[in-house]
Amino acid sequence: MDKPFVYIQDLNLGYRNKAVLKDLYWEMNIGENYAIGGKSGTGKTSLAKSIAGLVSYQGSIEINFDQLRELPQEVLYVESWYQFKNLEGVANFYYQQRYTSLQANDTLTVHAELVSYGKEKDLQFDQVEPILEALGFATFASSQLIELSSGEHKKLQLVKALWLKPQLLIIDQPYTGLDTASRKNLNILLDQVAEEGVQLILISNDSELPNSIHSFVEIREGKLVEADTLENSTTEIHLREIPEFLKASPLYSSQDIVKMVDVNISYGEKQVLKNINWEIKAGEKWLLQGHNGSGKSTLLSLINGDHPQSYANELYLFGNRRGSGESIWDIKQHIGLISPEFHWYFDTTATVWQSIASGFYDTVGLFQQLPYTKSTQVDELIAYFGLTESKNELLTALPLGKQRLVLLARTIIKNPELLILDEPCQGLDQQQTKHFNQLVDELSSNGMTLIYVGHFESQLPTCIEKRILLEKGGVKVVESLNTEILS
Template structure:
């Protein structure tokens, strides 16, 4: 009788004192590759980490590695985000630090990271080149880890995983932060790996999966249930709750000119990241910012939200004032509501849900002062709107990733800002949560708010977007109107 490759029996696991997996039984046969989907918070990541031996659990998990195979007899888990460290082993960077070249020298380059990983795992560097090429990552060899965007960090972890080719590869949210071309190429690489004997478990709800994924499962009531396909309709529809009154009011604009860039250039040493950027954003406009991973989107946004130190060396106007005319970074941030994957990395995970949302009034990463009654009421209204009432006193890091994103999205809009910057805001959200948030964005922007929205997929965007700017290798490739304003 053949033994299953993965055999799980009576698995029980709690996440921050909440039972998520209960008496779970599952067999994964030799040669199978799975996609595990379902609603956010059901325990998908917890199960993946348990199989990889990264979290404590009760019960039995057995992996029957093939001793005849040339592939490493190990389970490799690629998390949805990767927290890198500097040369001294420290991971607690602050948000603006990634744009400061002096600080960047404290982290390894991509090439040095790969050399170190190759030595640790006994791999040859020449074998990683085709993977780097396929994922469009060859040009990042000299980049410091701290300079990479979330999508670029994701690519680096995928590169290392596909280079290693373990017998069991588990990838949590494999497509997070990747552009369309990178997603397609990743699926080709995953099919190639499966053809060489790698068995895959992909934790995601994405419809466009590699051909080798022929088995599907969802966690329902703490147990893993095999399904014919991953259906987004299984998500619970968010109740229709009217937007809070304080967010129905149009923002009070300090200037009709929100952003103006004239021949803006940004370089790190000899590497030019932005080249002769000319771009204007007027009050009330809704922009879509697009471009492949590494095209310069994150750097462009860092100029807009006041984080990039090289903004002083360029002709850049924010809210009617030239950058460097005496305003502080906090003066700029008073006008802006921001959410991005990078900001999520650096946010204080020990703040409660209520404190996290309230901190948006003061542009801090935690709440350090008492809120007046009116603002406290607004926090409560927004918590109700987002369906977070039961979680309001929980710690941010005790929530599943999807709900953490909703908390930070609520924080972003709490002060009804003049400019809303949403940099891939729906990473980590399931399809229903994505629709719910984008409906909120549409409601907000109908009252005159200015929007810059970064997203790779037109099917996951708000309908209010009017204009589009496309970056390619640091240059403006396209500026166009896609929806005539009324």
């Protein structure tokens, strides 16, 4: 009798005296492709990293590679977020560094990264080109790694994985940061490599999976349980009463929040934004959309004060023209921000309480003592988000869903005039996404201005009333939205 391709027995794994996987047993046979779903924090990523040999565990995991296949006898794990390094092997970049020209000789280009990977794995470069085209990534060859958005970094890791074609490919949240077209093309590519003998384990609650995925499991109470599908069921969510200090309208310094007049941004010969004209008034709720690489992240970096080329353009923020004497910190006082990239660079030593409190000072960690009033507001917000039991834990120790709630709390702690939520629900399941967006609706009901970046209308707050759509760096659509379309 043939041995299972993956054989797991008595797998136990825990963090900080908390058991995550408990005497887990699993057999994955030759030719099977699995999706692992379920709630955030149940241990899906821990199981994947255990199979890939990336974490310590107790128990037995046996991978029985097919010695007759030409495919590499490897387990490749593609993590939900990828943290790249510069040429000196350092990963701790600071957030604004993405938009400066100083990193030009400090990180590889996409092309150089792929050339290096191809040499390391003995791959033919002509075989990667169709993958780049299918995922809409061929135009990023000259881009620095530090310039890429979260969705673009995800594509780069997927490109390398599909190029390598290991015997076992594990992808954690394969669709994170990808637009609709890229998701569809990724599923086609995954079906193709599955036909060639690559076995897949996808960690995802997405309903639109590759056709090659026929088996479904979830982790419940530390053990693996077979499931018919990965259909998500959402239950009614009852929100707590919003803290009093957030019920008042933000103190607007101007009714003109953002005004862009023929804004252009270029990196050398590559033009990222082209003749952008956009106005945002106080209290408006905007949806910002566009394919990966359309310029969304760069547009937001102008508003958030992070992009140095803002001085070379006619850009007004909170009633003042950019470059009229205000500092980046003057601008950030008006803004609360969540983005995948900001989450990347956040202080890994900060507790939940410190992370939320840092929002008062727009820092990526808490570096000063809070006065009593502000400390009380942090405690009130922690209670509102249901995080009281976790307030002294490290932010990074929490499941992704709770980390996002912490960062949402951080963004609104100072009741900002403008709330920028850049794909805040990446990697969250349907229940978490629904909860997050209900919180956004509640918190922004005091008249706060909102810019929300999201690809899918079914996963948006109901408060959104206007939309701007970018395409290849230009404005394709600006329109008012019927709220019924978004519900």
